[in-house]
Amino acid sequence: MNFNLEESIEILERTPQTLEQLLTGLSDGWLQSNEGEGTWNAFEVVNHLIECEKTNWMPRLETMLQERKNQHLPPFDRFAHLRLSTEVSIEEKLKEFKTLRTENITKLRKLIDPELHLEQTGFHPAFGVVRVRELLSTWTVHDFTHIAQIVRVMAKRYRTDVGPWKEYLSIFK
Amino acid sequence: MNFNLEESIEILERTPQTLEQLLTGLSDGWLQSNEGEGTWNAFEVVNHLIECEKTNWMPRLETMLQERKNQHLPPFDRFAHLRLSTEVSIEEKLKEFKTLRTENITKLRKLIDPELHLEQTGFHPAFGVVRVRELLSTWTVHDFTHIAQIVRVMAKRYRTDVGPWKEYLSIFK
Numbered sequence: 001m002n003f004n005l006e007e008s009i010e011i012l013e014r015t016p017q018t019l020e021q022l023l024t025g026l027s028d029g030w031l032q033s034n035e036g037e038g039t040w041n042a043f044e045v046v047n048h049l050i051e052c053e054k055t056n057w058m059p060r061l062e063t064m065l066q067e068r069k070n071q072h073l074p075p076f077d078r079f080a081h082l083r084l085s086t087e088v089s090i091e092e093k094l095k096e097f098k099t100l101r102t103e104n105i106t107k108l109r110k111l112i113d114p115e116l117h118l119e120q121t122g123f124h125p126a127f128g129v130v131r132v133r134e135l136l137s138t139w140t141v142h143d144f145t146h147i148a149q150i151v152r153v154m155a156k157r158y159r160t161d162v163g164p165w166k167e168y169l170s171i172f173k
Numbered sequence: 174m175n176f177n178l179e180e181s182i183e184i185l186e187r188t189p190q191t192l193e194q195l196l197t198g199l200s201d202g203w204l205q206s207n208e209g210e211g212t213w214n215a216f217e218v219v220n221h222l223i224e225c226e227k228t229n230w231m232p233r234l235e236t237m238l239q240e241r242k243n244q245h246l247p248p249f250d251r252f253a254h255l256r257l258s259t260e261v262s263i264e265e266k267l268k269e270f271k272t273l274r275t276e277n278i279t280k281l282r283k284l285i286d287p288e289l290h291l292e293q294t295g296f297h298p299a300f301g302v303v304r305v306r307e308l309l310s311t312w313t314v315h316d317f318t319h320i321a322q323i324v325r326v327m328a329k330r331y332r333t334d335v336g337p338w339k340e341y342l343s344i345f346k
Contacts, residue, residue: 003334007202011327014195021190022320027180127337134336141335144328145344147195148321154184155317161176162314163307164300171318 003133005114008140013105015143016098019046022150023090031090033157040082042150046093047081049146053100055080057139058107064122064132065111073122073130112136176306178287181313186278188316189271192219195323196263204263206330213255215323219266220254222319226273228253230312231280237295237305238284246295246303285309 023031023042034041040048056076063071111117118133155171166172196204196215207214213221229249236244284290291306328344339345 001334002202002330004202007200010199010203014199017194018191021194022187026183026187029175029177029180030183124337130336130338133334134338137331137334137336138338138342141328141331141338141342141344144324145342147324148328148344151317151320155314155321157175158310158314161174161306161310163303163310164297165303165307165311165314169311169314169318171314171321 001133003118003137005112005118005136008136009105009108011140011143012101012108015049015147016094016101018147019049019150020094020098022147023094026090030154030157033154035153035156039153040149041153043090043093044081045146045150045153046090046097047084048078049143050093050097050100051081051084052076052142053097053104057135058104060122060135061108061111061132064120064130064135065117070121070123070129073124075125108136174306176291176310178285178291178309181309182278182281184313184316185274185281188222188320189267189274191320192222192323193267193271195320196267199263203327203330206327208326208329212326213322214326216263216266217254218319218323218326219263219270220257221251222316223266223270223273224254224257225249225315226270226277230308231277233295233308234281234284234305237293237303237308238290243294243296243302246297248298281309 023046026042031042034044055074060073060076063073112132118131118136120132121129122135124130152171155169159166159172162169196219199215204215207217228247233246233249236246285305291304291309293305294302295308297303325344328342332339332345335342
């Protein structure tokens with residue numbers, strides 16, 4: 001097991017600023033590019049991260065910390081963000097994500113004592129019993145997943161432009 | 174074709190600051206994690222990006238802009254960075270990358286007139302004739318590839334820690 005609360009928080013607190021540096025001021029060609037029908041562009045990924053801050057990680061964590069064991073985790077709609085407005089700028093969205101994330105990290109530090117709470121459990125609709133340390137590891141890896149998704153989606157815009165170098169570029173595989 | 178010089182520069186100029194936000198101050202557990210023997214950790218990826226700024230993109234571009242057509246591109250050693258020192262901090266490495274990248278973008282703007290130079294060619298050792306616009310597209314996608322690599326490598330550190338959620342996390346696939 002590699003999970004460590006402080007090391008996870010290192011990642012969680014860097015993601016908003018990483019995305020801010022990557023996406024602020026980018027032209028629409030990059031921000032609106034996706035991988036084809038039914039796939040997400042960078043803007044939609046940020047909306048999804050916002051939705052997760054609001055309705056996924058903290059509500060689930062709070063459920064797992066309740067006294068009654070193996071409480072059912074609140075459901076999370078992985079597509080809810082697609083119903084959110086895309087009328088606001090990416091900069092406003094990134095700011096919203098950063099604010100929510102900062103608040104959630106503060107809550108997380110208050111709620112979790114690594115000596116006491118990491119083995120607490122909840123009941124996941126698909127997986128059954130899951131642990132606090134698994135939820136927190138997932139939150140961390142979920143950030144990585146979506147940073148990787150954003151750069152992959154943008155890379156694909158140049159899939160044919162790179163000519164024969166396509167062969168050397170693992171991101172297309 | 175989607176390639177556009179100004180849009181490519183948007184990405185090229187954001188990569189150093191994106192990596193700076195992602196990696197500065199991270200603990201060694203993250204920075205020294207790799208995907209197994211013969212694979213690169215985040216530190217080594219940054220070293221590779223530095224090596225490319227020095228000996229890949231600009232020397233190749235300059236060769237392609239020479240008057241004699243289809244000049245042989247200078248070779249590039251994709252593993253040269255593994256011989257570089259890892260004694261300095263990640264912060265110093267990121268600073269070096271940022272300085273080199275800034276200089277190269279300035280040179281790029283001076284050297285390239287998109288109306289004149291994008292179809293200029295050179296001779297690549299494996300691919301034969303390649304064009305300036307393909308080299309510049311590749312430079313851009315190469316940044317995306319290595320940002321994706323860094324987050325994937327770090328994600329894998331928690332591959333078992335996420336428990337059953339592994340199934341939902343595309344970065345492990």
